[in-house]
Amino acid sequence: MFIRSSNVGYPRIGEKREWKKALESFWNGQINEQQFIKTMEHIRLDSIRKQVEKGIDLIPIGDFSLYDHMLDTAFMFGYIPERFQQIDNALEQYFAMARGTNGQHALEMTKWFNTNYHYIVPEIGQTKPRLVENRPLKEYNLVKETFDLETKPVLLGPITFLLLSKQYERHEWRKHLAQLVPVYVELFKQLSEAGVSFVQIDEPILVQDIDDDIIDAFRHVYDVFHRDVPNINLILQTYFDSVSHYREIVALPVAGIGLDFVHDDGENVKNINIHGFPKDKILVAGIVDGRNVWKSSLVQKAKLLHHLANVAEQLIIQPSCSLLHVPVTTKHEHTLPTELAGALSFADEKLDEIRMLTEYMNGNVTIDQLIKYDEQTNSYLAKFRKQQEQTNDISTVPLSRTPYNERKKAQQAHLQLPLLPTTTIGSFPQTSDVRQARMKWKKGEWNDKQYKSFIKNEIAKWIKIQEQLQLDVLVHGEFERTDMVEFFGEKLQGMACTTNGWVQSYGSRCVRPPIIFSHIAYQQPMTVEETVYAQSLTNKPVKGMLTGPVTILNWSFVRDDISRKHVLMQLALAIREEVLQLEKEGIRIIQVDEPALREGLPLKKEKHASYWKDAVMAFRLATSSVKEETQIHTHMCYSQFEHMMHIIDELDADVISIESSRSHGELVSSFETYEYQKEIGLGVYDIHSPRIPTKEELSEQIERALRVLRPEQFWVNPDCGLKTRKEEETIAALQVMVEAAHEYRERLLAYGGMKSWK
Incomplete structure (x- = not known):
């Protein structure tokens, strides 16, 4: 079995927050639109270059955003609230939706699942969706021209997108879905014609408690995708927890299933052990923690990978979720104690871990090399483990006050x-x-x-x-x-x-x-x-x-x-x-x-x-x-x-x-x-x-x-x-x-x- 490496998503902000500085300079009028777009393109391509240097096989594109990925999806499909439609400049319109204008309030903002990332909540009214611009295709072509590199476009799936959006008539979401699916098909066809092989389609709503109606919608939507765009290899990506309705999800007609094996409390592994995994699909294993900054225990990860390789006939190794949720690199951390800094792994270092695990599974790295990697972290953590295990007596501390009215x-x-x-x-x-x-x-x-x-x-x-x-x-x-x-x-x-x-x-x-x-x-x-x-x-x-x-x-x-x-x-x-x-x-x-x-x-x-x-x-x-x-x-x-x-x-x-x-x-x-x-x-x-x-x-x-x-x-x-x-x-x-x-x-x-x- 040949095993590949992949990434779910990379931080947007740049090593030294170049992204933030460009945004605020543009908003403040210090740079013009052309300068802003050029700067953002440089940051985007630099992140691709780093992932190439890290040896990642499937590098995501479309994960970069000028503000937020939910907003990007709404904008790409023409979900522009009426109060912003009079704005002619596309970039001005985009930021008006995120930040408001002197005349109109912005779209709502709320937390992305159980993370500290806030997303813009699209408004799904009576607007009929259309493909305003195929952003993933545009980025795919840019990277291909720059690096002569095949990449993996990343999209937010239609069901997660709609269920996380604001719908004034909630019971009509299936009607909106019926309108949106053909637009996704059009987008996929354009990607297929450009030579795209793999597309990551994120449906994290699948890790929540969802009802049979939503599962039925998944069956219908992905049957349509498989029928109408058979040449695209869709990777159905989940993260942040174990999937609900495991058997129904792995039966969907997609090329691969992305599962989180870090934050699943063992449930994804349990389901695989009980129900198996389809031989005709790729198991895309989220092995390295995309939400925390501690180095992985590569020996433990290797044991899990061996187990998964015995169950699935095709395997891809990647982080548990997008690396958007961790800092970019540890290389600029010079003030932390040496032992602490040595135990940390940010986005770039996590990609190194992905590469090492992939090379180990392909026979190019030995178990002794993994053990040596783990020793530094283990020796450090042992130093503080006893301190952390200290307990505090809270039995004498009050947990209530006098009644509120008093x-x-x-x-x-x-x-x-x-x-x-x-x-x-x-x-x-x-x-x-x-x-x-x-x-x-x-x-x-x-x-x-x-x-x-x-x-x-x-x-x-x-x-x-x-x-x-x-x-x-x-x-x-x-x-x-x-x-x-x-x-x-x-x-x-x-x-x-x-x-x-x-x-x-x-x-x-x-x-x-x-x-x-x-x-x-x-x-x-x-x-x-x-x-x-x-x-x-x-x-x-x-x-x-x-x-x-x-x-x-x-x-x-x-x-x-x-x-x-x-x-x-x-x-x-x-x-x-x-x-x-x-x-x-x-x-x-x-x-x-x-x-x-x-x-x-x-x-x-x-x-x-x-x-x-x-x-x-x-x-x-x-x-x-x-x-x-x-x-x-x-x-x-x-x-x-x-x-x-x-x-x-x-x-x-x-x-x-x-x-x-x-x-x-x-x-x-x-x-x-x-x-x-x-x-x-x-x-x-x-x-x-x-x-x-x-x-x-x-x-x-x-x-x-x-x-x-x-x-x-x-x-x-x-x-x-x-x-x-x-x-x-x-x-x-x-x-x-x-x-x-x-x-x-x-x-x-x-x-x-x-x-x-x-």
């Missing part, structure tokens, strides 16, 4: 907040001055005193701005923080931060997830100095701003040989210590953000209860030790909240703020069926769009919320932090927000009280 009275007596209080989520613009100051400090050009003085000046400036805007609850702005998780990764024992370990989160926004390598422990106050200083400048309450334990866990790279629950409880205890330090210093509103609360939710429903139990326990462990007059807030964004209102309630936070602006307040409908008693801020405008909202828009959002929420429950705030916005955008948008809130406050008072409002 502590609400104490909080209002202490805080004296007005009706419809206004606030922001936490961060303010990280300007070039802020970034340059941090860089000077890190390089040693500034000492601690100079840097702290700069940070205090920024805090004072924005406290004054917030008071001038007449916000009711202020924040210090988080100017000392690069990122809401990375900041805590730098402060807590057992965590490390990279220099260049960037991963795309959404659009041009990139983050550097910390690495959890050992026992997590609180060392010293992390946020107290800046928060207390901000509070000293104003009589209005200033929120203490913390990141919650679930989000730190889900947005970090955690060792895969230790219990995530164990790490989660260590993080909760560390955040609890900071909460108590803030309270001790007189901070009476403390926000513990959990934007990634839902993100870690397993894709299979049978595993949900255990995850939610641990998540709720961790949050309450971190927040339940405060006095009743201390108000606990939390914030969540860009997830599907309507199915988890009971979990949000169980967190027992006094105030939650939730993103709802991109969904135009549709989350409000959740409160028509779930009677939520605590306080809530539904984000009234989208901070990810550069446009300034109008007062009429925000008034409509407030009006919609007050139809189902009591006025004494409702807070008015943006939908997320403001660090990515410009100062002038931030001030203008907040001014509109405060004016809208004040108008409604006056109307409520004019009604003679809250009870008569409705």
Whole structure:
């Protein structure tokens, strides 16, 4: 058996975020469209060149994007909402859908399955799809001309695309599918005529709990593909978990089936052992973890590959999913301890692992070479394993507070907040001055005193701005923080931060997830100095701003040989210590953000209860030790909240703020069926769009919320932090927000009280 190597997808951002810089330069008018397209083409071709040098046999094309792959698919098939159709320039239209314009709101954005990647949610209305441009063919031809190389086009499958899109008439998705399938056939025919052999078609919806109607749709769609385009070898690609309906899926008329053998909890192997694997198909085995940064144990992977090779007659080796979810390369990491750096594997290093495993299976690498590779990682991990196994006694830590109605009275007596209080989520613009100051400090050009003085000046400036805007609850702005998780990764024992370990989160926004390598422990106050200083400048309450334990866990790279629950409880205890330090210093509103609360939710429903139990326990462990007059807030964004209102309630936070602006307040409908008693801020405008909202828009959002929420429950705030916005955008948008809130406050008072409002 000759075994080949493959890749599912490669990071878009470039080794040093060249992609991000090009995007933002184009948006800011620093480069024109021609320069932008040329730069992006260079980045795209450079990623292909690197994969060629790594010796990968099947290199993906079409995985590169100017913003997001779901948006690319919608744009390619002509799903352009009517509000954007008047824009003539295609690139301007594309980015308007992602970011909005001064006249029109952007498409919604939400998490890609259980990852920290945010995708743009296409709107499927009554538009009939058409092939606007065959993007995979265009890229295939470009790479063939440049490298004389045959590649593997990558497409998002039609069923996953439609089920993850926004359909105003959900029951009509089969009608939309019937319209879309012929367009895919047209695209495949063009690829076939160009000489394309393999096409990867991603259908990750297959790892979720799906019903018979969806399985029936898969049978029909892939029968059509097989009948109408017989010369294309389709690889049906899944990832992030085991496939549901295994026997039905492997019976589909495709050339290969891509399965995740890393995040499947052994289910894919179990199904293969029980039901076998078709002899006429290629088993495309996701062996190397595409979502974590630790080196693989190649000896263990080799054992699994031998087993799979005995079952399948054709085998391809690849990562478990696209490498979009890990940094590009470790070669720029010069500040990590040598032992830690030696145990890490980013995208480029994972391709090396794929090549080694492929060569081993083809007889060109010995088992001794695999053993030698593993020894370095194993010796390092052994050093920290005992530390990580330390346990913490949580039996004496409170997991509940006094009843909400009792502590609400104490909080209002202490805080004296007005009706419809206004606030922001936490961060303010990280300007070039802020970034340059941090860089000077890190390089040693500034000492601690100079840097702290700069940070205090920024805090004072924005406290004054917030008071001038007449916000009711202020924040210090988080100017000392690069990122809401990375900041805590730098402060807590057992965590490390990279220099260049960037991963795309959404659009041009990139983050550097910390690495959890050992026992997590609180060392010293992390946020107290800046928060207390901000509070000293104003009589209005200033929120203490913390990141919650679930989000730190889900947005970090955690060792895969230790219990995530164990790490989660260590993080909760560390955040609890900071909460108590803030309270001790007189901070009476403390926000513990959990934007990634839902993100870690397993894709299979049978595993949900255990995850939610641990998540709720961790949050309450971190927040339940405060006095009743201390108000606990939390914030969540860009997830599907309507199915988890009971979990949000169980967190027992006094105030939650939730993103709802991109969904135009549709989350409000959740409160028509779930009677939520605590306080809530539904984000009234989208901070990810550069446009300034109008007062009429925000008034409509407030009006919609007050139809189902009591006025004494409702807070008015943006939908997320403001660090990515410009100062002038931030001030203008907040001014509109405060004016809208004040108008409604006056109307409520004019009604003679809250009870008569409705």
